[in-house]
Amino acid sequence: MLRFLLVRVSLIIPTFIGITLLAFILVHSVPGDPIQVLAGEHGISAERHAELLKSYGLDQPLPVQYWRYVEHVLDGDLGRSLITHAPVIEEFGQLFPATIELSIAAILFAVVFGLPAGIVAAVRRNTILDHGVMGAALTGYSMPIFWWGLLLIILFSNTLGWTPVSGRIDVAFDVEPVTGFLLIDSLLSDDPGAFQSALSHLILPAVVLGTIPLAVIARMTRSSMLEVLGEDYIRTARAKGLAPLRVVGIHALRNALIPVITVIGLQIGYLFAGAILTETIFSWPGVGKWLIDSINRRDYPVLQGGVLLIGTVVMVVNLIVDMLYGLINPRIRHKRA
Amino acid sequence: MALLEIEDLTVSFATGRGTLHAVDGVSFSVDSGEVMGIVGESGSGKSVSMLAVMGLLPPPAIVTAQRLRFDGRDLQTMRARERRRIIGKDVAMIFQEPMTSLNPSFTVGYQIIEAIESSSVTSRRQRRHRAIELLERVGIPAPEIRIDAYPHQLSGGMNQRVMIAMALAGNPRLLLADEPTTALDVTVQAQILDLLLTLQRERNMALILITHDMGVIAETVQRVLVMYAGQVVETQAADALFAMPRHPYTGVLLDALPERSIGAARLPVIPGVVPGLSDRPSGCLFHPRCRFADRRCADLMPELSFVETARVRCHYPLGTEKGR
Amino acid sequence: MSQSEAETVDAGAVAATDRPLLEFWRYFSANRGAVIGLGGIILVVLLAIFADIVSPHSPTISDAQSFLKPPAWEEGGSWVYPLGTDAIGRDMLSRLIHGTRFSLLIGCIVVAISGTIGVALGLCAGFFQGAPGILIMRLMDIVLTIPPLLLAIVLVAILGPGLINAMIAVSITYLPYFVRVTRAAALAELTKDYVTASRVNGAGTLRLMVMTVLPNCMAPIIVQATLSFSTAILDAAALGFLSLGAQPPTPEWGTMLADSRDFVLRAWWVVTLPGLAILGTVLAFNILGDGLRDALDPRLKR
Numbered sequence: 001m002l003r004f005l006l007v008r009v010s011l012i013i014p015t016f017i018g019i020t021l022l023a024f025i026l027v028h029s030v031p032g033d034p035i036q037v038l039a040g041e042h043g044i045s046a047e048r049h050a051e052l053l054k055s056y057g058l059d060q061p062l063p064v065q066y067w068r069y070v071e072h073v074l075d076g077d078l079g080r081s082l083i084t085h086a087p088v089i090e091e092f093g094q095l096f097p098a099t100i101e102l103s104i105a106a107i108l109f110a111v112v113f114g115l116p117a118g119i120v121a122a123v124r125r126n127t128i129l130d131h132g133v134m135g136a137a138l139t140g141y142s143m144p145i146f147w148w149g150l151l152l153i154i155l156f157s158n159t160l161g162w163t164p165v166s167g168r169i170d171v172a173f174d175v176e177p178v179t180g181f182l183l184i185d186s187l188l189s190d191d192p193g194a195f196q197s198a199l200s201h202l203i204l205p206a207v208v209l210g211t212i213p214l215a216v217i218a219r220m221t222r223s224s225m226l227e228v229l230g231e232d233y234i235r236t237a238r239a240k241g242l243a244p245l246r247v248v249g250i251h252a253l254r255n256a257l258i259p260v261i262t263v264i265g266l267q268i269g270y271l272f273a274g275a276i277l278t279e280t281i282f283s284w285p286g287v288g289k290w291l292i293d294s295i296n297r298r299d300y301p302v303l304q305g306g307v308l309l310i311g312t313v314v315m316v317v318n319l320i321v322d323m324l325y326g327l328i329n330p331r332i333r334h335k336r337a
Numbered sequence: 338m339a340l341l342e343i344e345d346l347t348v349s350f351a352t353g354r355g356t357l358h359a360v361d362g363v364s365f366s367v368d369s370g371e372v373m374g375i376v377g378e379s380g381s382g383k384s385v386s387m388l389a390v391m392g393l394l395p396p397p398a399i400v401t402a403q404r405l406r407f408d409g410r411d412l413q414t415m416r417a418r419e420r421r422r423i424i425g426k427d428v429a430m431i432f433q434e435p436m437t438s439l440n441p442s443f444t445v446g447y448q449i450i451e452a453i454e455s456s457s458v459t460s461r462r463q464r465r466h467r468a469i470e471l472l473e474r475v476g477i478p479a480p481e482i483r484i485d486a487y488p489h490q491l492s493g494g495m496n497q498r499v500m501i502a503m504a505l506a507g508n509p510r511l512l513l514a515d516e517p518t519t520a521l522d523v524t525v526q527a528q529i530l531d532l533l534l535t536l537q538r539e540r541n542m543a544l545i546l547i548t549h550d551m552g553v554i555a556e557t558v559q560r561v562l563v564m565y566a567g568q569v570v571e572t573q574a575a576d577a578l579f580a581m582p583r584h585p586y587t588g589v590l591l592d593a594l595p596e597r598s599i600g601a602a603r604l605p606v607i608p609g610v611v612p613g614l615s616d617r618p619s620g621c622l623f624h625p626r627c628r629f630a631d632r633r634c635a636d637l638m639p640e641l642s643f644v645e646t647a648r649v650r651c652h653y654p655l656g657t658e659k660g661r
Numbered sequence: 662m663s664q665s666e667a668e669t670v671d672a673g674a675v676a677a678t679d680r681p682l683l684e685f686w687r688y689f690s691a692n693r694g695a696v697i698g699l700g701g702i703i704l705v706v707l708l709a710i711f712a713d714i715v716s717p718h719s720p721t722i723s724d725a726q727s728f729l730k731p732p733a734w735e736e737g738g739s740w741v742y743p744l745g746t747d748a749i750g751r752d753m754l755s756r757l758i759h760g761t762r763f764s765l766l767i768g769c770i771v772v773a774i775s776g777t778i779g780v781a782l783g784l785c786a787g788f789f790q791g792a793p794g795i796l797i798m799r800l801m802d803i804v805l806t807i808p809p810l811l812l813a814i815v816l817v818a819i820l821g822p823g824l825i826n827a828m829i830a831v832s833i834t835y836l837p838y839f840v841r842v843t844r845a846a847a848l849a850e851l852t853k854d855y856v857t858a859s860r861v862n863g864a865g866t867l868r869l870m871v872m873t874v875l876p877n878c879m880a881p882i883i884v885q886a887t888l889s890f891s892t893a894i895l896d897a898a899a900l901g902f903l904s905l906g907a908q909p910p911t912p913e914w915g916t917m918l919a920d921s922r923d924f925v926l927r928a929w930w931v932v933t934l935p936g937l938a939i940l941g942t943v944l945a946f947n948i949l950g951d952g953l954r955d956a957l958d959p960r961l962k963r
Contacts, residue, residue: 018803029819142944147936232437241425254442273810295818311806
């Protein structure tokens, strides 16, 4: 078990190096002169150009630039936004909680509805219920997420008026940002309506973002359960006269969940991609929207920093999921040395 | 009154190409403390019939029987909850593949205690104690340590012993053993069989031993049921059967035992294959592979008839005037 | 069918397995959904081929008289423009029909690029499990760490917006999936006896890879290809929506949704219909992929 952990952790280092390399290369591949971009419309004199080139270290050969870059990164310095001039890492820190809140809500939604759906579909195999659940799941991940969001906005915000259209909370409320998680902060604030507002703003984006993970989890759970239910040890459990609920809920589920956990973990990576679109549609002030804006505004330090940071987060989450998997899979946990 | 009474048990599956009778009109009964063997090749329906008795066949299977009683109680009309009070307790079953028949995510102790839990009301410590006792009884060394082991940490033979311990937890009056030794090493096979028979004697448990290996049957059972392609083709006392098999199929099964061919240049082989769904013969199901078959065999399905103490499904039973 | 699979088939089914295509079709057609999916795809392909004939109008020419006309069954609509018009007076139906061409094109090119390169890399990773294999897998892991859409967006930011660049970007993000699937399948096959037999017979590595092992890995690769096809359509549409993919006036369904946010209140058809087209097409491919997976899964063979 320990060995398993150590191997996994040690793999992080080359991956991290790879990500920094990727981020570095990507941004330096953008056509155009960054100094010109900085200068914008005003134009720039040749001397000033050379000066800035030197001060940014852009006149050095690429490998040196890369090394400098890595040094900065390890120091926590990811540069400054060309637009706001705020440090990239600071902006990320401010906006990330919004994305996390949205992602957690989305994954909760996906698991709470997806797991039972998959279990029921497996146990009631080939019935209308099974086909219905699987059909819905299939439709769920065949939809373009941005369209789904728009559709739900039309339905719930415009037609029914149940939910707001955009943002995290009604502008009327002024909530002290203690944790950065609006749900928690609004509970902490004295304003009773704040929490409700935050919640109602969160629901629709969470549902939209969580739809594809829900579909994937439901399908995965079903196929995993079906496979487990066909195993010999389930027959043994039944032969012991155990109640069906126990056979399915304890014996089958315990084993069926193992691959599902991995799938849930992998969805985290997806959530960032999906968050980009969801945040754009709902004007949710998170990292995804920040990145899209940075592309449109040619804010390259932000893009570079954002890619690096998100890549790092996904990497860490994957590691945690891997370790979790090692913990719950009895064959790995109890491997004789 | 017999402990287990089965009359005209039929298990059918509706497949894309027609109805398959995996078990066709099987009847027999088992008394308390009796040891019976069911012999047949793969596809004979021997396992499926026992699974049907236990109620372990999945929905596509359709189980019908004229009579299906355990201890006088009708298993067919019983409600599921009632049935669960018998299965695993009074009637227990162990299976062929011990390595996959135990849940890999739980310790063997947990799984045995589960079986104990369902049958009696005792404290946790007592249940654990009983589990350790059972492990010891089935011959597992250092049971107080092994109880917390996971199945993949134990060998095949040990896992099978765990299965037996689990089966014994409810003090069964009838134990069904479906090919308990087939997946094990040869040396371990003898040990497990020995264990089963010892336990049977100690507890006066009825034991049904299902196997494809005539050799396993030889020294162990009192009565034998021979099955072919879902039907019972012969049933007799073991000694009599080995001395004088009545059905040609039983005859060739015995001939195929290496012990009986000492001195011969080649081992006898049964030509042909067990009929599947698409190639069910007319008349007697064995006739395409039978040396003695004639027109009558191909036209008419023989009924089970008496020949001295045996019951045979053959137009020309061996060792009779009609036979050869 | 590999030799090992053929051996395990029982006597009664020999006739069917003499012709593996027939047997495959039997399993496949038993899955009603898969047949429906195939039907849907055929419909889309036909629409793409005959788009010019079937469309009532041109997809790019706008009619200044008819901005934002609703579909025919609504008030204010007419059968001239059966599904209404968009913000600059172009016929929705014609644009949707022509959109099939782009979606199919996207799917084909993306799968072709990432499929060929991915399978090649996967085979190499499987065969050369030492340094090259590890290097390839590490590389793929790194690519996978960046969420696919984000990577595609960044790539497009570098290459510049446009349909072709979008397709290239998406292809790159799909590489790891093909590499993984191929490598896993190749590794499984490499342990089998027929490979050892070929090697002993003197087959060179390249021949071994392409002629011996690859054909037996095709099943999961085909399933992956089908799923990647549908995901490619979704991702390209997402890029189009973000104005990073196909550029107007190209009638690509995602691009058609790019400015649709403004019409959420006034003109629901501008928002709903292109999305439905995407949903329908992707759904057809996903159902097909599922059906293929069921039909090709050797474990399900009875």
